[in-house]
Amino acid sequence: MSAETIVKRERRIPKWKIDEVEELSKLISGHRVVAVFKLTGLRANLIHEIRKTLRGTAILRVAKLNLFKKAAEKVGKPELVKLVEDIKEPLGFIFSNVSAFKLKLILDKNRIPMHAKAGEKADFDVVVPEMNTGLPPGPILSDFGKLGIPTKIEGGQIWIAKDTVVAKKGDEISPALASLLARLDIKAVLKGVTIERAFEDGVLLSKEQLEIDLEKVKEDLMTAHGQALTLSTEIGYITKETVVPVLLKSYAEARALAIEAGIPSKDTIRDLLLKAEAMAQILKEAAKIS
Secondary structure (H helix, E strand, O other): OOHHHHHHHHHHOOHHHHHHHHHHHHHHHOOOEEEEEEOOOOOHHHHHHHHHHOOOOEEEEEOOHHHHHHHHHHOOOHHHHHHOOOOOOOEEEEEEOOOHHHHHHHHHHOOEEEOOOOOOEOOOOEEEOOEEOOOOOOOHHHHHHHOOOOEEEEOOEEEEOOOEEEEOOOOEOOHHHHHHHHHOOOOOEEEOOOEEEEEEOOEEEEOOOOOOOHHHHHHHHHHHHHHHHHHHHHHOOOOOOOHHHHHHHHHHHHHHHHHHHOOOOOOOHHHHHHHHHHHHHHHHHHHHHO
């Protein structure tokens, strides 16, 4: 290919694409973790809120797959292409220097309350509070009635008579309820982004590998700590956590040995006397029998 052909081809590439590849290259080079998430079904306002949540921790960027691939190749990291291979849907990218596992936990913890669509399941108990809906009486009153929401009319407007739970956590939101909640501006679901894959320090991590059951991890750590403490105490390994149990164990063993050997001290004299009395009683009983 001649130099003239290359120049002509470069001239045909829009400047915004060149700038985008340059920006993506800088983001890839400046961060040790690159993660991807699917954009399908995510609303623009949700992306905006998550971007604010990640401020100072990570950078969220929406980019075309082919431009990301070019940027990865440009900075000498062609292995990053594995992040997007076999994925045909539009993707968002997250660049960060925190662990991919910590990044996922941050995203899970900071999901945003949103209006529910019909068929979605409530992420928490949904309550329609006692309030003035601002809606005029009309056919909508029957919708309130069907959903078991008590109402009253005051000042030509519909009021909710009392706080009413309209869906429990895990309940499916019906079309009628979804419509009514939207009109009342009541959220019922938590939305966020789900990391599909992440690349950290040369390792490709799948969505399944990033799943962490915090409660199970906590239980496993507590069990391991207890077992380590027991073993250390048993073998007499001294640390700041085991020094008291080891001393108590040693004291108990020394005291038991002294009592068994009949060695009197202020700590054993009472037990020695009780032991002697018990033995005397046994001998006394034995003498009666004989």
